[in-house]
Amino acid sequence: MSTVSVDRRGFLGAGAAVAGVASLPLSAAAAAAGRKPVFQLSVASYSLRKFDRAATIKMVKDLGVSNICIKSFHMPYEATPAQLAEYRKEFEGAGLKIVGGGTVTMQKEDEKEIRGYFEYAKNSGMPVMVIAPAVQTLPLIEKFVKEYNIAVAIHNHGTEDKHFPGPQDVLPHIKNMDPRVGLCIDLGHTTRTGIDIVKAIQMGGKRILDIHMKDLANLMNKDSQVAVGRGAMPVAKIFATLASIGYSHCVGLEYEIHADAPYPGMLESIAYQRGILAAMNV
Numbered sequence: 001m002s003t004v005s006v007d008r009r010g011f012l013g014a015g016a017a018v019a020g021v022a023s024l025p026l027s028a029a030a031a032a033a034g035r036k037p038v039f040q041l042s043v044a045s046y047s048l049r050k051f052d053r054a055a056t057i058k059m060v061k062d063l064g065v066s067n068i069c070i071k072s073f074h075m076p077y078e079a080t081p082a083q084l085a086e087y088r089k090e091f092e093g094a095g096l097k098i099v100g101g102g103t104v105t106m107q108k109e110d111e112k113e114i115r116g117y118f119e120y121a122k123n124s125g126m127p128v129m130v131i132a133p134a135v136q137t138l139p140l141i142e143k144f145v146k147e148y149n150i151a152v153a154i155h156n157h158g159t160e161d162k163h164f165p166g167p168q169d170v171l172p173h174i175k176n177m178d179p180r181v182g183l184c185i186d187l188g189h190t191t192r193t194g195i196d197i198v199k200a201i202q203m204g205g206k207r208i209l210d211i212h213m214k215d216l217a218n219l220m221n222k223d224s225q226v227a228v229g230r231g232a233m234p235v236a237k238i239f240a241t242l243a244s245i246g247y248s249h250c251v252g253l254e255y256e257i258h259a260d261a262p263y264p265g266m267l268e269s270i271a272y273q274r275g276i277l278a279a280m281n282v
Contacts, residue, residue, distance in 0.1 A: 035243040036281050041273055042067035042099055042250035044212060047266060049073045050259045053087065057094045059263055063270050069100040069210070069252050075124050077117075084123040092125070099250050100210060102130030102184075103155045106137050107163070114140055118148045128209055128249075130155050130184045134163050135173055142177050151180035153209040158189035158222060166193035167204050174207065182209035186254070187233060191219040197234065201241045208247060212254040213273070225257045227265040229272030236276050243280060 043065050048056040053074045060068055068091065075087045091098055101124055104117050114137070121129045128151045133141055145152055154174070156164045164170045167183045167190060174181045183204050190200050201208065215231035217224040228235060242251070251273070255266045 035240070037239060037243040037277060038246065038248045039211075039242055040067055040250050041065055041270060041277075042069055042252040043266070043270075044069045044071065044252045044254040045074050046071040046103075047253060047255040047262055050262075053090060057091060057096060059266075060096060061094060062263075063266060065253075065270060066095060066097055067099045067250050067252075068096050069102065069130065069250070070098060070124065070126070071102070072104075075101065077120055081119075081123040084120070088123075088125045098125050098127075099252075100128035100130055100153070101126040102153075103132050104129050105132045106141055107132065107134040109137055109140060111140060114144060118144045118150055121150050122148055127151065128153055130210055130212075132157065132163070138173055138177070138181070142181050145178055145180045149180075151182060151209055153182050153184035155184040155212070156186055156189050156193075158186075158192040161189070166190050166195055167200050167208075168193070168195055171203060171207065179206070180209075182207040184208075184210035184212060186212040186214070187238065188212075188214040188216050188219075188222060188225065191216065191233070192222060194220075198237055198241050201238065202245065205245055208245075209249055211242070211247075211249070211251045213251050213269070214254050214256065215269070225255075227255075227272070228253065228269035230268075235273065236279075239273075239276050239280060 043060050045056055045068055048059060049071060056074055075084060101121055106114055130153045132155055141152055154164060154170045156166050159165050167185045170183055185200060185204055185208055187197060191197050213228060215226050215228040215233040217226050217231045219232050253266060253269050255262050255269060258265055
Protein backbone atom coordinates (compact mmCIF):
# COMPACT_ATOMS: atom_id res chain seq x y z
CA MET A 1 0.00 0.00 0.00
CA SER A 2 1.32 3.42 -0.88
CA THR A 3 2.52 5.65 1.92
CA VAL A 4 1.31 8.68 -0.02
CA SER A 5 -1.81 10.04 1.64
CA VAL A 6 -4.96 9.43 -0.40
CA ASP A 7 -8.17 10.71 1.11
CA ARG A 8 -11.44 8.74 0.94
CA ARG A 9 -12.88 11.09 -1.68
CA GLY A 10 -9.86 10.53 -3.92
CA PHE A 11 -9.98 6.76 -3.50
CA LEU A 12 -13.70 6.60 -4.25
CA GLY A 13 -13.23 8.98 -7.15
CA ALA A 14 -10.65 6.68 -8.74
CA GLY A 15 -13.01 3.74 -8.40
CA ALA A 16 -15.85 5.74 -9.89
CA ALA A 17 -13.63 6.71 -12.80
CA VAL A 18 -13.07 3.09 -13.74
CA ALA A 19 -16.75 2.23 -13.31
CA GLY A 20 -17.74 5.31 -15.29
CA VAL A 21 -16.09 4.01 -18.45
CA ALA A 22 -18.72 1.28 -18.60
CA SER A 23 -21.42 3.95 -18.78
CA LEU A 24 -19.90 5.85 -21.72
CA PRO A 25 -22.37 6.54 -24.54
CA LEU A 26 -22.56 3.61 -26.95
CA SER A 27 -21.04 5.64 -29.79
CA ALA A 28 -18.00 6.58 -27.68
CA ALA A 29 -17.57 3.04 -26.41
CA ALA A 30 -17.78 1.72 -29.97
CA ALA A 31 -15.20 4.24 -31.15
CA ALA A 32 -12.91 3.30 -28.27
CA ALA A 33 -13.10 -0.35 -29.28
CA GLY A 34 -12.40 0.37 -32.95
CA ARG A 35 -8.60 0.05 -32.98
CA LYS A 36 -6.12 -0.90 -30.31
CA PRO A 37 -3.89 1.96 -29.16
CA VAL A 38 -0.12 1.87 -29.41
CA PHE A 39 0.47 4.86 -27.13
CA GLN A 40 1.18 4.86 -23.39
CA LEU A 41 0.25 7.08 -20.46
CA SER A 42 2.76 9.39 -18.83
CA VAL A 43 2.87 12.12 -16.21
CA ALA A 44 4.10 15.67 -16.73
CA SER A 45 6.11 16.39 -13.59
CA TYR A 46 4.74 19.94 -13.60
CA SER A 47 1.72 18.30 -11.93
CA LEU A 48 3.98 17.73 -8.90
CA ARG A 49 5.80 21.06 -8.93
CA LYS A 50 5.35 21.58 -5.18
CA PHE A 51 7.20 18.34 -4.40
CA ASP A 52 10.89 17.49 -4.49
CA ARG A 53 12.39 14.91 -6.80
CA ALA A 54 12.17 11.99 -4.37
CA ALA A 55 8.50 12.61 -3.56
CA THR A 56 7.71 13.09 -7.25
CA ILE A 57 9.33 9.79 -8.16
CA LYS A 58 7.40 8.02 -5.42
CA MET A 59 4.02 9.44 -6.40
CA VAL A 60 4.48 8.66 -10.10
CA LYS A 61 5.44 5.10 -9.20
CA ASP A 62 2.43 4.84 -6.86
CA LEU A 63 0.23 5.87 -9.79
CA GLY A 64 1.57 2.85 -11.65
CA VAL A 65 2.91 5.03 -14.47
CA SER A 66 6.39 4.34 -15.82
CA ASN A 67 6.81 7.33 -18.18
CA ILE A 68 7.59 10.86 -17.06
CA CYS A 69 8.09 14.21 -18.80
CA ILE A 70 10.25 16.30 -16.51
CA LYS A 71 9.84 19.96 -15.69
CA SER A 72 12.83 22.00 -14.54
CA PHE A 73 11.58 21.95 -10.92
CA HIS A 74 12.93 18.41 -10.80
CA MET A 75 15.96 18.78 -13.11
CA PRO A 76 17.06 22.42 -12.93
CA TYR A 77 18.48 24.15 -15.99
CA GLU A 78 21.38 25.48 -13.95
CA ALA A 79 22.50 22.02 -12.81
CA THR A 80 25.87 20.79 -14.03
CA PRO A 81 26.10 17.89 -16.49
CA ALA A 82 27.27 15.68 -13.61
CA GLN A 83 24.31 16.70 -11.46
CA LEU A 84 21.86 16.08 -14.31
CA ALA A 85 23.37 12.63 -14.80
CA GLU A 86 22.76 11.89 -11.11
CA TYR A 87 19.18 13.15 -11.27
CA ARG A 88 18.62 11.01 -14.34
CA LYS A 89 19.87 7.97 -12.40
CA GLU A 90 17.36 8.70 -9.65
CA PHE A 91 14.46 8.53 -12.10
CA GLU A 92 15.74 5.59 -14.11
CA GLY A 93 16.90 3.70 -11.03
CA ALA A 94 13.31 3.87 -9.77
CA GLY A 95 12.07 2.30 -12.99
CA LEU A 96 10.83 5.50 -14.61
CA LYS A 97 11.49 6.28 -18.26
CA ILE A 98 12.25 9.89 -19.12
CA VAL A 99 10.18 10.47 -22.26
CA GLY A 100 10.73 14.21 -22.47
CA GLY A 101 11.17 17.49 -20.66
CA GLY A 102 9.68 20.95 -20.61
CA THR A 103 7.98 23.18 -21.35
CA VAL A 104 11.14 25.10 -22.33
CA THR A 105 10.72 28.67 -23.59
CA MET A 106 12.77 29.42 -26.73
CA GLN A 107 11.55 32.81 -27.94
CA LYS A 108 14.87 34.67 -28.22
CA GLU A 109 17.07 34.38 -31.29
CA ASP A 110 20.03 33.57 -29.11
CA GLU A 111 22.09 30.68 -30.45
CA LYS A 112 24.05 30.22 -27.22
CA GLU A 113 20.90 30.06 -25.11
CA ILE A 114 19.10 27.62 -27.37
CA ARG A 115 22.17 25.40 -27.63
CA GLY A 116 22.29 25.40 -23.83
CA TYR A 117 18.79 23.95 -23.68
CA PHE A 118 19.73 21.19 -26.11
CA GLU A 119 22.79 20.41 -23.97
CA TYR A 120 20.49 20.31 -20.95
CA ALA A 121 18.19 17.84 -22.73
CA LYS A 122 21.12 15.68 -23.84
CA ASN A 123 22.58 15.53 -20.33
CA SER A 124 19.14 14.80 -18.87
CA GLY A 125 18.42 11.92 -21.24
CA MET A 126 15.43 13.63 -22.85
CA PRO A 127 14.61 12.36 -26.36
CA VAL A 128 12.05 15.16 -26.81
CA MET A 129 11.85 18.70 -25.52
CA VAL A 130 8.42 20.25 -25.18
CA ILE A 131 9.00 23.86 -26.14
CA ALA A 132 7.36 27.27 -26.40
CA PRO A 133 9.12 28.98 -29.32
CA ALA A 134 8.42 31.99 -31.50
CA VAL A 135 8.06 31.84 -35.28
CA GLN A 136 11.41 33.55 -35.74
CA THR A 137 13.31 31.04 -33.56
CA LEU A 138 12.04 27.93 -35.41
CA PRO A 139 14.83 27.79 -38.05
CA LEU A 140 17.51 27.95 -35.34
CA ILE A 141 15.70 25.31 -33.30
CA GLU A 142 15.47 23.02 -36.35
CA LYS A 143 19.22 23.38 -36.82
CA PHE A 144 19.86 22.06 -33.32
CA VAL A 145 17.27 19.30 -33.70
CA LYS A 146 19.36 17.97 -36.57
CA GLU A 147 22.66 18.43 -34.74
CA TYR A 148 21.61 16.80 -31.46
CA ASN A 149 18.99 14.35 -32.78
CA ILE A 150 16.64 15.57 -30.06
CA ALA A 151 13.08 16.18 -31.19
CA VAL A 152 11.01 19.19 -30.16
CA ALA A 153 7.27 19.27 -29.57
CA ILE A 154 5.77 22.75 -29.80
CA HIS A 155 3.31 23.33 -26.96
CA ASN A 156 0.31 25.57 -27.62
CA HIS A 157 -1.03 27.73 -24.78
CA GLY A 158 -4.49 28.82 -25.88
CA THR A 159 -6.03 32.15 -26.74
CA GLU A 160 -3.61 34.19 -24.63
CA ASP A 161 -0.61 32.73 -26.48
CA LYS A 162 0.55 35.38 -28.95
CA HIS A 163 2.72 32.88 -30.83
CA PHE A 164 0.85 29.57 -31.09
CA PRO A 165 -2.65 29.47 -29.54
CA GLY A 166 -3.47 26.07 -31.03
CA PRO A 167 -1.67 23.30 -32.93
CA GLN A 168 -3.42 24.50 -36.08
CA ASP A 169 -1.38 27.70 -35.74
CA VAL A 170 1.91 25.77 -35.58
CA LEU A 171 1.46 23.48 -38.58
CA PRO A 172 1.88 26.07 -41.39
CA HIS A 173 5.27 27.06 -39.97
CA ILE A 174 6.72 23.56 -39.61
CA LYS A 175 5.19 21.73 -42.59
CA ASN A 176 8.50 21.75 -44.51
CA MET A 177 10.74 21.22 -41.49
CA ASP A 178 12.47 18.12 -40.22
CA PRO A 179 9.88 15.57 -38.96
CA ARG A 180 11.48 15.79 -35.52
CA VAL A 181 9.99 19.30 -35.24
CA GLY A 182 6.46 18.51 -34.12
CA LEU A 183 3.57 19.22 -31.80
CA CYS A 184 2.72 18.82 -28.15
CA ILE A 185 -1.04 19.24 -28.25
CA ASP A 186 -2.34 20.59 -24.96
CA LEU A 187 -5.93 19.41 -25.06
CA GLY A 188 -7.33 22.02 -22.68
CA HIS A 189 -5.61 24.97 -24.33
CA THR A 190 -6.57 23.68 -27.78
CA THR A 191 -10.30 23.44 -27.08
CA ARG A 192 -10.25 27.04 -25.86
CA THR A 193 -9.27 28.21 -29.35
CA GLY A 194 -12.66 26.98 -30.58
CA ILE A 195 -11.43 24.15 -32.80
CA ASP A 196 -12.90 20.68 -32.46
CA ILE A 197 -10.27 18.67 -30.59
CA VAL A 198 -10.72 15.57 -32.76
CA LYS A 199 -10.17 17.66 -35.89
CA ALA A 200 -7.06 19.22 -34.35
CA ILE A 201 -5.59 15.78 -33.70
CA GLN A 202 -6.40 14.60 -37.20
CA MET A 203 -4.75 17.72 -38.63
CA GLY A 204 -1.65 17.16 -36.50
CA GLY A 205 -1.22 13.56 -37.64
CA LYS A 206 2.39 12.36 -37.67
CA ARG A 207 3.61 15.73 -36.40
CA ILE A 208 2.19 14.98 -32.94
CA LEU A 209 5.05 13.98 -30.65
CA ASP A 210 3.34 14.49 -27.29
CA ILE A 211 -0.10 15.09 -25.79
CA HIS A 212 -0.84 16.98 -22.58
CA MET A 213 -4.02 15.58 -21.09
CA LYS A 214 -6.33 17.69 -19.00
CA ASP A 215 -10.07 17.93 -18.57
CA LEU A 216 -12.22 21.05 -18.26
CA ALA A 217 -15.76 21.39 -16.96
CA ASN A 218 -16.17 24.21 -19.50
CA LEU A 219 -14.07 23.67 -22.62
CA MET A 220 -13.69 27.43 -23.09
CA ASN A 221 -12.58 28.20 -19.52
CA LYS A 222 -9.03 27.35 -18.46
CA ASP A 223 -9.94 27.84 -14.80
CA SER A 224 -12.49 25.02 -14.88
CA GLN A 225 -10.00 22.14 -14.80
CA VAL A 226 -11.20 18.97 -13.08
CA ALA A 227 -9.98 15.40 -12.77
CA VAL A 228 -9.96 13.64 -16.14
CA GLY A 229 -13.37 12.08 -16.71
CA ARG A 230 -15.30 14.64 -14.68
CA GLY A 231 -15.43 17.34 -17.34
CA ALA A 232 -16.47 17.88 -20.95
CA MET A 233 -13.30 16.66 -22.67
CA PRO A 234 -14.26 13.78 -25.05
CA VAL A 235 -11.49 11.50 -23.80
CA ALA A 236 -12.79 8.29 -25.42
CA LYS A 237 -13.04 10.01 -28.81
CA ILE A 238 -9.59 11.52 -28.36
CA PHE A 239 -8.07 8.12 -27.60
CA ALA A 240 -9.90 6.52 -30.52
CA THR A 241 -8.63 9.26 -32.84
CA LEU A 242 -5.06 8.85 -31.60
CA ALA A 243 -5.35 5.11 -32.23
CA SER A 244 -6.76 5.72 -35.71
CA ILE A 245 -3.72 7.81 -36.74
CA GLY A 246 -1.27 5.32 -35.25
CA TYR A 247 -0.05 7.71 -32.55
CA SER A 248 2.77 5.91 -30.73
CA HIS A 249 4.11 8.45 -28.25
CA CYS A 250 2.72 9.33 -24.80
CA VAL A 251 -0.41 10.94 -23.42
CA GLY A 252 0.88 12.87 -20.44
CA LEU A 253 -1.33 13.91 -17.56
CA GLU A 254 -0.77 17.60 -16.78
CA TYR A 255 -2.80 18.10 -13.61
CA GLU A 256 -2.47 21.79 -12.83
CA ILE A 257 -4.97 22.11 -9.96
CA HIS A 258 -4.68 21.29 -6.24
CA ALA A 259 -0.94 21.83 -6.40
CA ASP A 260 -0.47 21.17 -2.68
CA ALA A 261 -2.36 17.86 -2.79
CA PRO A 262 -2.62 16.67 -6.41
CA TYR A 263 -2.36 12.92 -5.86
CA PRO A 264 -6.08 12.04 -5.42
CA GLY A 265 -7.07 13.88 -8.60
CA MET A 266 -4.13 12.44 -10.51
CA LEU A 267 -5.06 8.93 -9.34
CA GLU A 268 -8.63 9.44 -10.51
CA SER A 269 -7.44 10.86 -13.84
CA ILE A 270 -5.07 7.97 -14.53
CA ALA A 271 -7.72 5.41 -13.52
CA TYR A 272 -10.24 6.91 -15.94
CA GLN A 273 -7.77 6.84 -18.81
CA ARG A 274 -6.78 3.29 -17.98
CA GLY A 275 -10.43 2.27 -18.10
CA ILE A 276 -10.78 3.66 -21.63
CA LEU A 277 -7.58 1.97 -22.73
CA ALA A 278 -8.80 -1.32 -21.28
CA ALA A 279 -12.03 -1.01 -23.29
CA MET A 280 -10.04 -0.30 -26.45
CA ASN A 281 -7.81 -3.32 -25.92
CA VAL A 282 -10.67 -5.82 -25.60
